[in-house]
Amino acid sequence: MESLHFTASRGILMRRILRSILFAALALLPLPPFAFPLSSDDAEILASVQAALDRSEDLGERTSLKIKCDAGILTLGGTADSLYALRRAVRRAGEIPGILDVVVIALVSRHGVPDSQILIDVQNALRIPSFSSGGVQASVNSGRVLLTGTTGSYSQKLLAENETSKVMGVVDIQNRIRVTAETNLEEPQLARRVLSQLSGGLTAVPGRFQVSMKGQVATLRGKVPLYLNRIEAEEMALSVPGVAEVDDRLVVDPSLVPSAAASITP
Numbered sequence: 001m002e003s004l005h006f007t008a009s010r011g012i013l014m015r016r017i018l019r020s021i022l023f024a025a026l027a028l029l030p031l032p033p034f035a036f037p038l039s040s041d042d043a044e045i046l047a048s049v050q051a052a053l054d055r056s057e058d059l060g061e062r063t064s065l066k067i068k069c070d071a072g073i074l075t076l077g078g079t080a081d082s083l084y085a086l087r088r089a090v091r092r093a094g095e096i097p098g099i100l101d102v103v104v105i106a107l108v109s110r111h112g113v114p115d116s117q118i119l120i121d122v123q124n125a126l127r128i129p130s131f132s133s134g135g136v137q138a139s140v141n142s143g144r145v146l147l148t149g150t151t152g153s154y155s156q157k158l159l160a161e162n163e164t165s166k167v168m169g170v171v172d173i174q175n176r177i178r179v180t181a182e183t184n185l186e187e188p189q190l191a192r193r194v195l196s197q198l199s200g201g202l203t204a205v206p207g208r209f210q211v212s213m214k215g216q217v218a219t220l221r222g223k224v225p226l227y228l229n230r231i232e233a234e235e236m237a238l239s240v241p242g243v244a245e246v247d248d249r250l251v252v253d254p255s256l257v258p259s260a261a262a263s264i265t266p
Contacts, residue, residue: 041098042069048096049074056092060085065106067093072100072254080108083173084165094228097257102227108143113169115140122170125163136160136177143171150178154239183242187213194218194237205233207256216244225256 046069060081068075074093080086090102119140126136136149145164151157157177164173191213198209207224218237224230234246
């Protein structure tokens with residue numbers, strides 16, 4: 001009897017262990033997209049993003065992006081025809097009110113282009129009239145491009161990266177081009193210069209900003225109405241001579257988006 005009781009107890013224990021393992025395994029399985037009902041806000045965001053992407057003419061014919069939204073966090077999956085197309089898609093999505101952040105998990109197609117051809121195409125792409133590429137060098141490894149050298153302005157550095165992103169087969173870019181323009185401003189003065197660039201003039205970025213400098217790193221804090229404005233603010237800060245890097249801590253606050261009624265002038 002003791003032997004039978006021990007055997008039965010061991011059987012019950014084994015079943016409990018197996019059941020626990022099964023539940024743990026199920027918990028690790030990825031949930032299918034939209035396993036739970038979407039909120040009305042997320043559904044509206046998805047519809048607006050999809051419409052914006054469908055209207056866009058610069059994403060390439062072979063770009064096939066899959067989007068989902070959870071509590072204002074947009075995820076871009078699928079495949080992109082080029083790195084340029086993927087970046088354009090992020091900017092298009094960033095124009096939609098209500099998006100708090102964009103997570104990119106989409107892959108860029110290599111199109112079977114070897115690194116040697118990518119390097120030739122990148123070098124040709126940098127030979128444009130509006131860009132002096134004499135001080136810029138490029139190397140390629142598995143479709144990943146490293147840009148080095150020097151240029152006179154941040155706009156030239158950005159232009160080099162933008163043109164490189166259009167080359168088929170480029171899946172990532174590390175832009176280590178050094179801007180030679182220097183400044184004699186102290187950190188507090190440089191921070192005020194960045195803040196002035198963000199909030200003043202015809203190219204002001206919408207939002208409320210605080211800027212601090214530590215060395216050549218500008219830290220941006222505050223709130224902006226759109227995710228696109230985060231991108232614009234970072235680019236604007238980097239355009240200031242003396243700023244080499246940006247720590248973007250801006251928060252998207254949809255309540256700052258002007259209402260349709262407020263934007264109509266009497």
